[in-house]
Amino acid sequence: MSAESTDEAGFIDEIVASVRRFVRDEVVPAETEIADTDAMPDRIRAAAAEMGLFGFAIPDLYGGLGLSMSDEVRLVFELGYTTPSFRSMFGTNNGIAGHVLLEGATEEQKKAYLPKIASGEWVASFALTEEGAGSDPAGLVTTARRDGDDWIINGSKRFITNAPNADVFMVFARSQEGSTGAKGISAFMVERGTPGLTVAPKDAKMGQAGAWTADVIFDDVRVGAHTLIGGPAGEGRGYVTAMKCLAHGRIHIAALCVGMCQRLVDESVSYASTRVQGGKVIGEHQLIQGLLADSVTDLYAARSLVKDVAAAFDDGSDRRVGPSAAKYFASEAVGRIADRAVQIHGGSGYMRGVPVERFYRDARLFRIYEGTSQIQQLVIARGVLSAAR
Structure with a gap:
């Protein structure tokens, strides 16, 4: 290992350690608030x-x-240990929104706008x-029509993360009249306050309090x-850009799930080690041990998978099937672990104010956004079948 790589590794270790301390010392105690x-x-x-x-990626x-994907997942493991709303506050800057510029923008656009996001x-x-375009974004109907040197955008977007307090929106619209499917979609950068842009009241969600979503109307x-991402050459390339952003985002979400898996396992072990029932701590009962063993195994598997997929993303060997596999497995695993955590806590696990109850609701969203589990199944299967052909 060169001196340069050693210095870089030390820098990353320091970042991860400082974030770990901050999450556990400052954010975890604020979860109820x-x-x-x-x-x-x-x-x-x-x-x-x-x-x-706001700019780690x-x-x-x-x-x-400037973290690599492998370094990013290490960091996100720590972010996932607390309420998902903490990561959500800056997650889109680093993830799907910031990557619209990284993947599709001109160099001039990157230099002008990325520093503000970072x-x-x-x-x-x-x-x-x-x-009408969630799992299948190619079905979007928002339009962008040329008017001289300008574009006129009409339509609406749903469940947009951070919309109530966003300063800029990466908007995907159909810019080629008569186009269908993935063709003819372009991406635009629209600043808050632009006349005609309205953000609806924030959504009332099952979980993830503190992470705001809302509809956006154009x-x-x-x-x-x-504002056309990529300049004239970017017209019609919005769908390709979106898919690249989502591949990165799926690994990010998978790593976030791993962090929550770790927190749920820790909460379960702590409770099972101290809760007395029938004259002994419940952790001595074999059926409780079975629940713990299954959760720890899911955690180990998810963490190893995410690290492996992140390495393949970095070297460019797999930026399609691996991200979907990681997101699919980790989001399903955290749901299973959350369910077991509530079961281990018994009646207490069903009470508001107990962390595992809140995480049980928070975790449910991971199987939906950045592509549902069913969409990940399709991406994975089609990817391997295409490679076989």
Whole structure:
């Protein structure tokens, strides 16, 4: 290992360690406050920005930390240990929204906008999903029509993460009249406050309090030609850009699930080691041991899979099947572990204010966003069948 690589490894270790301390010392104690207020405290947001968390996946050339996918998953393992709303606050900046610029923008656009995203000056949203285009984004009907040097955007987006407090939206719209499916879709960068852009009231969700989503409506929103991601060459390439962003995002979400798996296992072990029933701690009962063993095995498997897939993403050998497999397995695994955690806690696990009850609701969303488990099954199967052909 060279001195340069050793220095880099030490730098990453230091980042991961500092985030681990911050999550466990500052964010975990604030979980009840976040759940009760459905909001992230300003002090935590400011600290996250100071630590560079709004730009950890953005290259240092544009003001970020420039983590590789392998380094990113190590960091996200730590972020996943607490309420998902903490990671959600800056997750789209690093993930699907920031990667729209990384994957599709011109160099001029990257230099102009990525530093604002990396610093946390801007909160970015990824506006792809629509009422009739969720699992199949190729079915989107939002339109972008040329008008001189400008574009006029009309349509609406649904369940858009961070929409209520976003400063900029990466908007996918059908820019070629008469196009269908994945063809003719372009991506635009639309700033908050642009006339005609309206953000609906935030959604009332089952879980993940503090992470806000909302519908976004575009009514004759006029934007300049400079907002077309990729410039003139980017017209019609929005769907390809979106799919690249989602591949990265699926590994990110898988790593987040691993972090929650670890927290749920820790909560389960702690409770099973201290809760007395029938004259002895419940951890001495073999049926409880079976639940713990299954959860620990799921955790080990998910963590190893995510690390392996991240390495393949970094070397370019697999950026399609692996990300879907990791997201599919890890999101399903955290659901199983959350269910067992509630079972181990018994009646207490069904009570509000107990962490495993909250995580049980929070975890359910992981099997839906960034592509449902069923979509991941299709991507995986079609990927291996295509390779065989």
